[in-house]
Amino acid sequence: MTEQAFFILTALVGEPRHGYGIVSEVADLSDRRVDLRVGTLYGVLGRLVDDGLVELDREEPHQGRLRRYYRITERGGDALAAEAARQAANARAATRRLRAHRPAGAGGAA
Amino acid sequence: MTSLLEERYRRMLRLLPASYRREWEEDMVATFMEGAYASDPDDPEGVELGRPGRAEIASVAALALRLRLGGADAAPRSFTLGEAVRRVALVGLLAHAVGALVGAALVVWTAYRLPGLPADALPAALTDRWQALWGLTGLLWIPAYLALVHGQHRTARVLALVALAPVLIGTVVDVSADGGAFALSRSYWLLFDALPVLALAAFHGGAPPVRSRPWLVALPAGTAVVLAVSLAVWWAGRQEVTADWPGLWAAGVLVATVVHAARRPAAPHWTLALGMLAVAVLGLRVVTLVDHLTFAVATADRPVLLTVNVAQAAAMLVVAVALLAVSRRAMRRLAPV
Numbered sequence: 001m002t003e004q005a006f007f008i009l010t011a012l013v014g015e016p017r018h019g020y021g022i023v024s025e026v027a028d029l030s031d032r033r034v035d036l037r038v039g040t041l042y043g044v045l046g047r048l049v050d051d052g053l054v055e056l057d058r059e060e061p062h063q064g065r066l067r068r069y070y071r072i073t074e075r076g077g078d079a080l081a082a083e084a085a086r087q088a089a090n091a092r093a094a095t096r097r098l099r100a101h102r103p104a105g106a107g108g109a110a
Numbered sequence: 111m112t113s114l115l116e117e118r119y120r121r122m123l124r125l126l127p128a129s130y131r132r133e134w135e136e137d138m139v140a141t142f143m144e145g146a147y148a149s150d151p152d153d154p155e156g157v158e159l160g161r162p163g164r165a166e167i168a169s170v171a172a173l174a175l176r177l178r179l180g181g182a183d184a185a186p187r188s189f190t191l192g193e194a195v196r197r198v199a200l201v202g203l204l205a206h207a208v209g210a211l212v213g214a215a216l217v218v219w220t221a222y223r224l225p226g227l228p229a230d231a232l233p234a235a236l237t238d239r240w241q242a243l244w245g246l247t248g249l250l251w252i253p254a255y256l257a258l259v260h261g262q263h264r265t266a267r268v269l270a271l272v273a274l275a276p277v278l279i280g281t282v283v284d285v286s287a288d289g290g291a292f293a294l295s296r297s298y299w300l301l302f303d304a305l306p307v308l309a310l311a312a313f314h315g316g317a318p319p320v321r322s323r324p325w326l327v328a329l330p331a332g333t334a335v336v337l338a339v340s341l342a343v344w345w346a347g348r349q350e351v352t353a354d355w356p357g358l359w360a361a362g363v364l365v366a367t368v369v370h371a372a373r374r375p376a377a378p379h380w381t382l383a384l385g386m387l388a389v390a391v392l393g394l395r396v397v398t399l400v401d402h403l404t405f406a407v408a409t410a411d412r413p414v415l416l417t418v419n420v421a422q423a424a425a426m427l428v429v430a431v432a433l434l435a436v437s438r439r440a441m442r443r444l445a446p447v
Contacts, residue, residue: 038145038166039172040173042134046134065136065140066140
């Protein structure tokens with residue numbers, strides 16, 4: 001799973017969001033590190049919809065336009081949970097190694 | 111009323127296939143416009159007069175490329191087009207790598223004065239040490255090709271661009287040094303050499319892996335065949351006439367087309383890829399012939415050269431028309447993007 005797909009799925013956990021809602025939520029979740037462009041967002045979103053991980057929730061009029069809201073599916077939730085567990089396991093392995101081989105306090109904020 | 115910014119954004123979205131736009135365009139525009147207003151909430155009128163930023167344009171262009179040159183999960187028509195362009199990249203980089211190995215073999219052969227090579231097998235320029243070293247920069251194509259075959263797409267792109275740089279510099283230097291003589295064919299050669307590098311764009315994240323074994327075998331096999339053909343023609347004393355690089359390309363495309371036509375069922379992406387290559391080689395043969403007739407000193411061989419080159423161009427024309435007609439019919443039967 002790419003980092004973008006990971007953050008888009010994470011942004012949809014708990015509540016359906018429209019396109020711009022996803023962009024701003026992903027920016028918040030990633031501390032502004034992941035800045036999704038519209039072409040990139042829809043490229044990833046299209047694949048997530050095709051794979052059944054995300055689906056259309058509803059359409060709502062907003063300032064003369066139709067906003068489409070997307071929600072994460074059951075399968076999407078499972079895929080995200082599996083990916084989060086994998087990343088957490090990786091992080092734990094790295095942390096264990098670092099604790100064993102580096103003096104306490106090294107590598108922290110300067 | 112539609113703002114100027116929205117109009118410009120919609121114009122840019124035309125890069126995307128029509129069927130995709132029908133499904134996603136309105137939503138993309140809504141998201142884009144909301145982001146644009148949010149970036150400068152105090153000046154909505156100013157925002158409406160703006161243009162989509164470079165990063166936005168790049169993201170839409172990348173999406174268009176991915177949709178049109180489809181990967182493994184794309185609709186059949188877009189996948190076939192993607193596979194054809196990926197084959198053009200593979201064949202083109204293979205040819206570059208083979209050319210580099212053949213060139214290196216000839217340089218070594220000459221440097222160590224090994225027997226068996228005719229005195230004029232190497233162009234005079236390459237017998238100079240620095241020129242020979244410059245010629246060896248072509249070897250950069252080999253790691254680019256191997257990276258591609260092994261699925262390292264990003265590395266392949268970087269290495270191919272590095273390998274193309276000496277070609278670009280060489281073309282500029284040659285064209286300016288000779289006061290514009292052979293400028294047409296040299297510029298075309300540059301485009302021809304750049305074609306597989308451009309085609310590497312089809313190796314995006316969704317591209318299926320390449321079966322590496324046949325492509326790995328093709329490198330030494332292709333080198334042996336080209337070296338053998340070149341030496342055979344040199345010994346026959348006719349290298350200028352029959353076995354220049356455009357001639358070898360034409361022969362290669364012709365043989366590949368015959369082999370491809372004998373296969374049942376023929377893979378539609380190979381039909382299209384060979385059609386594209388035939389068009390490119392036809393152009394190469396025509397411009398090199400035109401430049402030769404314009405700038406080269408007439409020799410006794412000229413009538414033979416003319417006949418051979420025209421025959422090669424005619425063969426490429428027939429092959430290109432036939433393959434592209436067959437592909438067009440096949441593509442129409444496939445589901446679109």
